[in-house]
Amino acid sequence: MKKIFLAFAACAVALGFSSCKETWEENPVLKTHDGIIEAQFLNEPSMKTQPLMITKENRNGSLNLTCSQPDYGVACIASYRVQVALAPEDFAAGKFFEIKQNFYKCDQINPVNGDVAEAMEELLGIESEKDLPIDYRRIYIRLRSFIEQDEEHTQYVSNIVQFDAIGADYYARWTAGEKVDIYIRGDMNGWLDGGDMASQGPKWQFETDVQKNTYVVKNVTIEPGQSFKIADATWGSINMGSAEGNENAKADILKVDEEYQLNDGNNPGHLRVDATFTGNVYLFHDPDTGSYYLTLKK
Numbered sequence: 001m002k003k004i005f006l007a008f009a010a011c012a013v014a015l016g017f018s019s020c021k022e023t024w025e026e027n028p029v030l031k032t033h034d035g036i037i038e039a040q041f042l043n044e045p046s047m048k049t050q051p052l053m054i055t056k057e058n059r060n061g062s063l064n065l066t067c068s069q070p071d072y073g074v075a076c077i078a079s080y081r082v083q084v085a086l087a088p089e090d091f092a093a094g095k096f097f098e099i100k101q102n103f104y105k106c107d108q109i110n111p112v113n114g115d116v117a118e119a120m121e122e123l124l125g126i127e128s129e130k131d132l133p134i135d136y137r138r139i140y141i142r143l144r145s146f147i148e149q150d151e152e153h154t155q156y157v158s159n160i161v162q163f164d165a166i167g168a169d170y171y172a173r174w175t176a177g178e179k180v181d182i183y184i185r186g187d188m189n190g191w192l193d194g195g196d197m198a199s200q201g202p203k204w205q206f207e208t209d210v211q212k213n214t215y216v217v218k219n220v221t222i223e224p225g226q227s228f229k230i231a232d233a234t235w236g237s238i239n240m241g242s243a244e245g246n247e248n249a250k251a252d253i254l255k256v257d258e259e260y261q262l263n264d265g266n267n268p269g270h271l272r273v274d275a276t277f278t279g280n281v282y283l284f285h286d287p288d289t290g291s292y293y294l295t296l297k298k
Helices: 113-124 148-153 187-192 196-204
Strands: 052-054 079-085 134-146 161-168 179-186 205-208 214-222 228-231 252-254 271-273 277-285 292-297
Touching: 052 113, 079 113, 113 134, 113 161, 179 187, 179 196, 179 214, 187 196, 187 214, 196 205, 196 214, 228 271
Parallel strands: 052 161, 252 271
Antiparallel strands: 079 134, 134 161, 179 205, 179 228, 205 214, 214 277, 277 292
């Protein structure tokens, strides 16, 4: 088994270098390996026998899983991913769905209900709402653990646990082309105030893109000097722009193909371009941090 010394990053240990004669093996090191090792580190879930029908109303709730950390040789911050299958043997056959959210605390591995529903629908081949609901059924879960700084050589998969009765009655899979309540609002469209929302809103309204958690407004033109923000129809919970305050003179300038993290603080500042832009505007929502990122692409 290979071992590497992790001086920085995720693994934190107290090293007492009392002698220059200390050997490499006497210092704490991170254990690494090739391939993926199976280990018993996932606890039996307390909710395993509790029926759960996942709906639009409870999709932001979560299951609760707990585990112990695999043996990495030192005290580390490991990452955990949840994998879902319809039968225990499906994991070995590669027929499972891995939820793309990292968890870091062994007592708070809480996959969101909506993600679990998406996993079930993907595995069952659900293509639309007409194929729903999914009746209560058993699902099986295991964890994949790794250290982010060397994911390839630190992977473990856990034992498998069972939930006895999970169902879903709404379509949770990501679908491209669905309009959402987020708009580009600015000088180019009267800030979509008053009647401008009805007449111009659809042109400047984001829709779901092919990639999950990504939205797009296609084929729009923004001229230099035109200020804008990203907001919902009521300037409500989504109202994002620059971090410079609400003065045009301090508006942040966006560059084509450069990802820009939006500020959603109190009354964020304006955004601008420094040259005529015609193309697609992409908005990415990071589910792990809640942050939004804007990218202009010609």
